[in-house]
Amino acid sequence: xxxxxxxxxxxxxxxxxxxxxxxxxxxxxxxxxxxxxxxxxxxxxxxxxxxxxxxxxxxxxxxxxxxxxxxxxxxxxxxxxxxxxxxxxxxxxxxxxxxxxxxxxxxxxxxxxxxxxxxxxxxxxxxxxxxxxxxxxxxxxxxxxxxxxxxxxxxxxxxxxxxxxxxxxxxxxxxxxxxxxxxxxxxxxxxxxxxxxxxxxxxxxxxxxxxxxxxxxxxxxxxxxxxxxxxxxxxxxxxxxxxxxxxxxxxxxxxxxxxxxxxxxxxxxxxxxxxxxxxxxxxxxxxxxxxxxxxxxxxxxxxxxxxxxxxxxxxxxxx
Amino acid sequence: xxxxxxxxxxxxxxxxxxxxxxxxxxxxxxxxxxxxxxxxxxxxxxxxxxxxxxxxxxxxxxxxxxxxxxxxxxxxxxxxxxxxxxxxxxxxxxxxxxxxxxxxxxxxxxxxxxxxxxxxxxxxxxxxxxxxxxxxxxxxxxxxxxxxxxxxxxxxxxxxxxxxxxxxxxxxxxxxxxxxxxxxxxxxxxxxxxxxxxxxxxxxxxxxxxxxxxxxxxxxxxxxxxxxxxxxxxxxxxxxxxxxxxxxxxxxxxxxxxxxxxxxxxxxxxxxxxxxxxxxxxxxxxxxxxx
Numbered sequence: 001x002x003x004x005x006x007x008x009x010x011x012x013x014x015x016x017x018x019x020x021x022x023x024x025x026x027x028x029x030x031x032x033x034x035x036x037x038x039x040x041x042x043x044x045x046x047x048x049x050x051x052x053x054x055x056x057x058x059x060x061x062x063x064x065x066x067x068x069x070x071x072x073x074x075x076x077x078x079x080x081x082x083x084x085x086x087x088x089x090x091x092x093x094x095x096x097x098x099x100x101x102x103x104x105x106x107x108x109x110x111x112x113x114x115x116x117x118x119x120x121x122x123x124x125x126x127x128x129x130x131x132x133x134x135x136x137x138x139x140x141x142x143x144x145x146x147x148x149x150x151x152x153x154x155x156x157x158x159x160x161x162x163x164x165x166x167x168x169x170x171x172x173x174x175x176x177x178x179x180x181x182x183x184x185x186x187x188x189x190x191x192x193x194x195x196x197x198x199x200x201x202x203x204x205x206x207x208x209x210x211x212x213x214x215x216x217x218x219x220x221x222x223x224x225x226x227x228x229x230x231x232x233x234x235x236x237x238x239x240x241x242x243x244x245x246x247x248x249x250x251x252x253x254x255x256x257x258x259x260x261x262x263x264x265x266x267x268x269x270x271x272x273x274x275x276x277x278x279x280x281x282x283x284x285x286x287x288x289x290x291x292x293x294x295x296x297x298x299x300x301x302x303x304x305x306x307x308x309x310x311x312x313x314x315x316x317x318x319x
Numbered sequence: 320x321x322x323x324x325x326x327x328x329x330x331x332x333x334x335x336x337x338x339x340x341x342x343x344x345x346x347x348x349x350x351x352x353x354x355x356x357x358x359x360x361x362x363x364x365x366x367x368x369x370x371x372x373x374x375x376x377x378x379x380x381x382x383x384x385x386x387x388x389x390x391x392x393x394x395x396x397x398x399x400x401x402x403x404x405x406x407x408x409x410x411x412x413x414x415x416x417x418x419x420x421x422x423x424x425x426x427x428x429x430x431x432x433x434x435x436x437x438x439x440x441x442x443x444x445x446x447x448x449x450x451x452x453x454x455x456x457x458x459x460x461x462x463x464x465x466x467x468x469x470x471x472x473x474x475x476x477x478x479x480x481x482x483x484x485x486x487x488x489x490x491x492x493x494x495x496x497x498x499x500x501x502x503x504x505x506x507x508x509x510x511x512x513x514x515x516x517x518x519x520x521x522x523x524x525x526x527x528x529x530x531x532x533x534x535x536x537x538x539x540x541x542x543x544x545x546x547x548x549x550x551x552x553x554x555x556x557x558x559x560x561x562x563x564x565x566x567x568x569x570x571x572x573x574x575x576x577x578x579x580x581x582x583x584x585x586x587x588x589x590x591x592x593x594x595x596x597x598x599x600x601x602x603x604x605x606x607x608x609x610x
Contacts, residue, residue, distance in 0.1 A: 074544035266488035
């Protein structure tokens with residue numbers, strides 16, 4: 001199993017929770033793109049964290065022999081990951097239309113969610129963006145295998161191979177940038193800021209209003225393994241739940257400061273109030289609104305040719 | 320160095336993220352083969368103990384242990400004071416004369432909280448009635464009204480228990496900006512005899528603890544996916560950086576001098592020690608580390 005070094009998976013990584021009937025070897029790999037590339041190019045792992053967009057798109061094309069469990073190793077609100085060049089004078093989301101917008105990878109889950117959120121919450125037509133794809137803080141060569149393209153028309157160009165988006169943004173050569181990494185120019189350049197400086201409040205309001213906590217990654221299992229041993233889906237799901245439960249229990253011992261954050265108590269109290277006990281729900285039913293939005297965005301953004309029944313992309317487990 | 324030549328040591332310490340790299344082996348202390356054990360494990364040469372206990376023991380002349388200036392547990396105070404909503408406690412002065420439950424093994428926490436009540440809120444230590452309780456019974460006794468207040472429960476709470484200061488984080492921030500004090504609850508100690516036999520050891524352990532902490536904070540900063548199930552983890556870190564600068568959780572004496580000096584002052588004020596406490600003589604010297 002390859003997955004990030006996450007608190008919710010810690011008990012699986014250190015063996016204190018063992019999925020029934022499975023001798024699990026957990027590789028804690030921090031870079032999600034590395035895991036995705038090793039899954040797509042060499043099918044390296046039996047169980048792995050996988051980009052939700054990549055999984056659903058490739059699975060819908062029947063070119064990815066893995067099946068997801070409703071376990072979501074990575075989720076993030078991304079209102080804070082829309083950056084603007086101050087020279088472009090963008091203060092309202094709709095002013096992004098017609099602008100040059102940098103993107104780490106057009107197909108990345110963070111980008112799908114940001115486009116969807118801008119559309120649903122702010123009436124932005126992201127089809128009218130001119131997209132510029134490339135590395136964020138370092139130049140990145142294109143990768144034909146990994147760079148999934150949507151089926152519809154989209155104005156998408158690669159940036160020069162010796163440039164990065166952070167530098168282009170600082171220089172005003174693009175007007176905005178969205179992705180999952182902060183550009184270095186946010187701190188290094190006075191010309192770069194966030195579209196939503198009050199993103200934290202907005203993300204909180206978005207959750208309260210929509211019930212959506214964007215799912216970035218799913219956990220997938222090799223299809224052949226699942227066909228031979230159908231019980232492993234249930235076993236893994238239960239183990240992931242138990243591992244997460246232990247991590248939440250540990251996080252809640254705020255008086256013992258398990259986490260090196262001086263204001264941990266206040267942070268945990270906020271999460272408990274907002275998410276009612278489980279800020280990181282697994283299972284289909286508990287993520288209905290989020291999963292429905294994810295499926296709809298895949299279709300609207302032309303990663304799949306017709307609406308999908310998103311539930312059918314997950315192995316059935318007792319929730 | 321071969322594994323054989325490494326000094327095998329056991330360390331009893333809480334399972335904090337900042338020591339995780341020592342437990343997993345991602346960070347190794349030079350010359351040491353270290354295993355981590357729960358805080359109450361026996362036969363551990365390196366132990367996490369309460370700061371107040373250590374300072375008081377040293378002041379009494381107990382020379383069995385020496386501390387390495389590593390502080391695994393620290394916590395601000397305003398979020399650690401809890402009251403029963405029907406006990407008639409609306410502010411700090413109302414604590415006077417009330418029964419306040421304190422966990423028996425958490426005297427350092429009580430020392431800091433009483434200190435904050437005295438120095439920040441003018442509530443004299445003598446006016447507080449502290450009642451020793453089993454840690455596990457604190458919340459239930461407070462909810463049942465057997466005590467009116469308690470120190471050191473966890474957040475959030477459920478009625479009838481509530482924090483005395485709902486705005487505790489803002490208050491803690493203000494006090495830190497004013498005083499530079501981030502209360503230290505525990506410290507690592509080892510036997511003086513071990514320190515005498517291996518004069519290189521303390522610094523080796525110090526460096527490993529420092530590196531493990533940096534590793535942990537570095538891991539938390541990764542924005543590609545959240546390490547911890549706090550949806551706003553990255554913002555918490557931004558806020559932490561703004562308030563604390565490079566290191567929110569400093570080890571070594573110098574960056575903690577104001578905090579340690581205040582701890583010694585509180586022990587005197589609260590009658591735990593008499594006379595001066597010389598901070599510099601209570602910790603193994605750290606010479607190679609300069610920041």
